[in-house]
Amino acid sequence: LKAEIPVEARLQKLCELLQEEVDYYDWVGFYFRNGNKEELKLGPYAGEPTDHTIIPFGKGICGQVAVSNQNFVVPDVNAQDNYIACSITVKAEIVVPLFVNGENIGQIDIDSNTPDPFTAEDERFLEFVNEEVAALLT
Ligand code: SME
Structure with missing residues (x-):
């Protein structure tokens, strides 16, 4: 990608590529900490629009990762009690934190419409993706 392409557009393209290339990646998006607030704000994404553009820390899978700083792999979203449903077609979810200089910034x-599709390979791959994104942001 050329240097003059803004970060937002790069992340948008990245989401679209991931969603198109991996058959069990049905919704792909970035959430970022919203300024100094204890909440996440939706950034670039590919897939169906979601009502959940703001998520308080601690709420849902995303809000829990904002606090835990750990990957969260959910093989069956219906088995989770602290879960925010975006679409009834979603069966599974993976959330991987994005660190810049050791700080969890998003x-x-x-989301996947396939039950239990995510493996350790997805975790390693998405950690790598986030490292590349962190480099873009610094
Ligand atoms: N399911 C998420 C909410 C975001 S949507 O998946 C896009 C959660 O429980 O945090």
């Missing part, structure tokens, strides 16, 4: 969030 996350990549992927």
Whole structure:
């Protein structure tokens, strides 16, 4: 990608590529900490629009990752009690935190319509993606 392409547009393209290329990645998006607030704000994404553009820390899978700083793999979203449903077609979710200089500044969030599709390979891959994104942001 050329240097003059803004970060927002790059992340948008990245979401679209991931959603198109991996058959069980049905919704791919980034959430970022919203300024100094204890909440996440939706950034670039690919897939169906979601009502959940703001998520308080602690709420849902995303809000829990904002606090835990850990990957969260959910093989069956219906088995989770602290879960925010974006679409009834979603069966599974993976959220991987995004660190810049050791600080959790956001996350990549992927929903799948396939039950239990995510493996350790997805975790390693998305950690790599986030490292590349962190480099873009610094
Ligand atoms: N399911 C998420 C909310 C975001 S949507 O998946 C896009 C959660 O429980 O945090």
